[in-house]
Amino acid sequence: MINYLSIPWIMIMHARQHIQHTPEPVAIIGAGPAGASLAYWLASAGREVLLFDGSGGSEKHCGGGVPARTLDQFPWLRDIASPSTQANSILFTADRGQSAEVALSRPITLYARSGFDAALRNLARGSGATLIAGRVRAIGRDGPCWTVRTDAGEFSAGFIAGADGASSLVRRTLAQPFSRRALSLCAGYYIPASDPRRISVAFLKRRAAYAWFFPCPGLASAGVVAPLIGARREELLHEVRAWLAGLYPGQVFDFSRPYAAIVPTYHRGNAPYRGEGWALVGDAAGVADPVTREGIYFSIQSSALLAAAILDGNNAAYGPMLSRFLKSSFGGAVIPNICLFRPFFTYRFTQLLARQQDARMVIDRFISGALDYRNIKRTLATLNLK
Numbered sequence: 351m352i353n354y355l356s357i358p359w360i361m362i363m364h365a366r367q368h369i370q371h372t373p374e375p376v377a378i379i380g381a382g383p384a385g386a387s388l389a390y391w392l393a394s395a396g397r398e399v400l401l402f403d404g405s406g407g408s409e410k411h412c413g414g415g416v417p418a419r420t421l422d423q424f425p426w427l428r429d430i431a432s433p434s435t436q437a438n439s440i441l442f443t444a445d446r447g448q449s450a451e452v453a454l455s456r457p458i459t460l461y462a463r464s465g466f467d468a469a470l471r472n473l474a475r476g477s478g479a480t481l482i483a484g485r486v487r488a489i490g491r492d493g494p495c496w497t498v499r500t501d502a503g504e505f506s507a508g509f510i511a512g513a514d515g516a517s518s519l520v521r522r523t524l525a526q527p528f529s530r531r532a533l534s535l536c537a538g539y540y541i542p543a544s545d546p547r548r549i550s551v552a553f554l555k556r557r558a559a560y561a562w563f564f565p566c567p568g569l570a571s572a573g574v575v576a577p578l579i580g581a582r583r584e585e586l587l588h589e590v591r592a593w594l595a596g597l598y599p600g601q602v603f604d605f606s607r608p609y610a611a612i613v614p615t616y617h618r619g620n621a622p623y624r625g626e627g628w629a630l631v632g633d634a635a636g637v638a639d640p641v642t643r644e645g646i647y648f649s650i651q652s653s654a655l656l657a658a659a660i661l662d663g664n665n666a667a668y669g670p671m672l673s674r675f676l677k678s679s680f681g682g683a684v685i686p687n688i689c690l691f692r693p694f695f696t697y698r699f700t701q702l703l704a705r706q707q708d709a710r711m712v713i714d715r716f717i718s719g720a721l722d723y724r725n726i727k728r729t730l731a732t733l734n735l736k
């Protein structure tokens with residue numbers, strides 16, 4: 351059976367052989383992981399690319415965690431010059447205090463997002479993309495020609511890719527807004543990393559919510575993520591502080607750098623992902639994992655699919671390809687999302703991890719990306735889990 355995660359590479363190689371040169375550049379709005387990798391692929395294949403970014407170097411709020419699957423799928427990420435650390439275990443804690451540590455056979459690489467994003471932008475520039483610093487204020491259309499209005503002036507383009515994150519201007523202008531059910535709220539703090547090799551995750555009483563501590567290089571990221579509906583920033587911040595006080599008793603934290611941010615996760619209502627002359631990738635398309643809220647891998651993967659479609663001269667193929675990819679990635683995620691976060695289940699789950707090496711191995715394989723939601727259920731069913 352074809353592993354269609356490998357298709358973008360095949361298509362990009364194929365498309366490079368009969369690339370169609372058009373006079374109009376591709377305008378990519380947003381140079382996070384989705385936009386910068388799209389720019390890298392298109393410019394490497396000889397397309398003229400204008401890559402717009404308005405972050406001004408400020409850091410994207412993120413845990414910066416990248417599992418082994420991402421680096422296997424996109425090996426060029428291993429070579430980017432960005433400070434990183436490697437976490438080789440995860441401590442899971444259930445609401446009732448039960449805990450279990452899972453050793454990772456393949457570590458999770460943790461990046462500080464400012465360095466990671468800057469390295470990706472350099473890669474895009476090195477491959478020939480033009481980076482234009484400044485916010486895009488509006489996009490307009492005259493027939494097949496787009497106008498991009500920015501702080502740095504006006505630019506023309508033949509195609510617009512919206513890689514502008516959770517509050518995407520491109521989505522707001524050309525597609526429908528996200529349903530609130532597709533959105534999660536994250537709130538937390540940047541604090542010194544006291545345990546540089548271990549990630550901590552705690553299941554909370556709150557529905558579909560968990561707390562994390564990611565020891566990124568520089569400052570660690572600690573936070574709580576919960577469905578946006580019913581979540582309030584101050585309550586989540588309070589839960590982070592209470593959790594950290596239990597996790598590191600006696601330690602005094604500097605809570606002077608709070609943050610809050612939205613993650614759009616996969617939801618069937620996030621489509622359409624494209625229209626005539628435009629497409630959405632990454633958070634702007636709403637491709638993050640609806641359970642873990644991991645988004646970097648899925649954002650880059652969506653860009654690989656769009657690059658393949660553009661280079662093949664068949665932009666319309668992008669929507670169905672992305673839908674198939676997301677369904678195959680998250681099709682089995684409904685059950686975990688319903689039960690994973692119920693206190694009884696999280697207690698049993700953590701107890702199981704603490705007691706059984708086989709269960710820890712299954713979770714280790716899931717975290718590295720060797721198992722997905724569908725086959726993790728099958729694999730767990732084959733174990734003698736008492």
Ligand SMILES: Cc1cc2nc3c(=O)[nH]c(=O)nc-3n(C[C@H](O)[C@H](O)[C@H](O)COP(=O)(O)OP(=O)(O)OC[C@H]3O[C@@H](n4cnc5c(N)ncnc54)[C@H](O)[C@@H]3O)c2cc1C
Binds near residue numbers: 380415633645
């Ligand atoms: C608190 C938190 C923790 C997370 N932790 C993880 C994690 O550990 N691992 C993981 O895989 N995922 C994590 N995610 C999800 C992940 O951060 C996102 O899925 C990922 O960053 C999406 O990449 P992107 O390129 O689509 O968007 P972004 O990274 O948001 O990049 C969008 C870019 O567009 C720019 N932009 C926006 N509007 C405009 C405009 N009008 N003009 C010009 N530029 C514009 C922005 O400045 C930004 O640079 C986390 C998210 C949050 C909120």
